[in-house]
Amino acid sequence: MNATLACVLVLAAGTYAFRLAGPVLHGRVHLPARVQELLTVGATVLLVALLATGALTEGQGFAGWSRPAGVLLGGILAWRRAPFALVVVGAATATALLRLAGVP
Amino acid sequence: MRSPHRTNDSPDRTAHAPGPSLVRLSDLPPGVLRDIALVWLADAVVGVSFGAIAVAGGLPLWVPVLMSLLVYAGSAQFSAVGLLTAGGGPVAAAATGLLLNSRTAAFSLALADDLGRSWAARLIGAHLITDETAAFVLAQDEGKARRAAFWISGIGLFLAWNVSVLTGALAGTALGDTDRFGLDAAFPAVLLALVLPALRADGAARRASAAGAVIAVAAAPLLPAGMPVLLALLGLLAARRGPRRPRTTAPGSAS
Incomplete structure (x- = not known):
């Protein structure tokens, strides 16, 4: 089987299993608070690492200045509680304009 | 009055109206539907960029489309596609996605009462549990409104997400070089917007994330794609060093 298809199916099956936990285990099992906390913080750590490497690196090198600058603008918009759509469009537009101006 | 076995007669109704009564728009407090619709719209924009980024990164059209139908979890989909297109490999992509989605188990436990009683409602409803639906449910106090x-935010979001991802994937093939439009900056910005509330609220998460991000970026030039992000989990060790920890190390009382 195609490895990408296998990846999608494994991810889908695992995710559905997580989602079924509530309806199936309801009232029977309670995750220890420490485990829940660790899972939550772990997910945040992964997302931040992903966005940091995604913003700064391309392959194994530096991505250039336009991309991190756009991401930074998106971050500032998000920090000021701008709507989600504005964050996305703002980041992309800033990067596109910088590239248009010749910034790598 | 209705016997649970009769739900077979009207599968449509069980999907939309689990339990003895239909879900009605009027069960929602005023203003909530507008908030829900805004989130549909925002997620549709994100969906379009997800589809476009995936295809522009070199994945065939069916990957983002099938992923959106079956996985249906924005951040995990973005991370999986990010790793697949950067050459991180399918194993790292699935592992990272699963770790990210493990939080839906906690949401699902929190929402277990609100899906409805019938098994059809629970099995279908489970698939609709996302960060957004959890946020909307937890913001209501009363059973009917929850x-x-x-169901209203969940069904709408599922439709909005899948239609927009398909649209983005079709557009992505037509757009050609999406870097020109800065779409490569959209993906990290989306993740940043997603994690910001958690970072704002939780000092331990901030410390762990900062440490993890430094580790990942430092490791990026040295390791194959996918590895640096998993290595960032070492940042969790930094989360333990919180203000709650006693100044003198006393192993017996520390935990």
């Missing part, structure tokens, strides 16, 4: 918030 269930209405769940």
Whole structure:
């Protein structure tokens, strides 16, 4: 089987299993608070690492200045509680304009 | 009055109206539907960029489309596609996605009462549990409003997400070089917007994330794609060094 298809199916099956936990285990099992906390913080750590490497690196090198600058603008918009759509469009537009101006 | 076995007669109704009564728009407090619709719209924009980024990164059209139908979890999909297109490999992509989605188990436990009683409602409803639906349900106090918030936001979000991802994937093939439009900056910005509330609220998460990000970026030039992000989990060790920890190390009382 195609490895990408296998990846999608494994991810889908695992995710559905997580989602079924509530309806199936309801009232029977309670995750220890420490485990829940660790899972939550772990997910945040992964997302931040992903966005940091995604913003700064391309392959194994530096991505250039336009991309991190756009991401930074998106971050500032998000920090000021701008709507989600504005964050996305703002980041992309800033990067596109910088590239248009010749910034790598 | 209705016997649970009769739900077979009207599968449509069980999907939309779990339990003895239909979910009605009027069960929602005023203003909530507008908030829900805004989130549909925002997620549709994100969906379009997800589809476009995936295809522009070199994945065939069916990957983002199938992933959106079956996985249906924005951040995990973005991370999986990010790793697949950067050459991180399918194993790292699936592992990272699963770790990210493990939080839906906690949401699912929190929402278990609000899906409805029948098994059809629970099995279908489970697939609709996302960060957004959980947020909308937990914002309502009363049972009927919670269930209405769940099904209305959930079904709408599922439709909005999948239609927009398909649209983006089709557009992505037509757009050609999406870097020109800065779409490569959209993906990290989306993740940043997603984690910001958690970072704002939780000092331990901030410390762990900062440490993890430094580790990942430092490791990026040295390791194959996918590895640096998993290595960032070492940052969790930094989360333990919180202000709660006693100044003198006393192993017996520390935990």
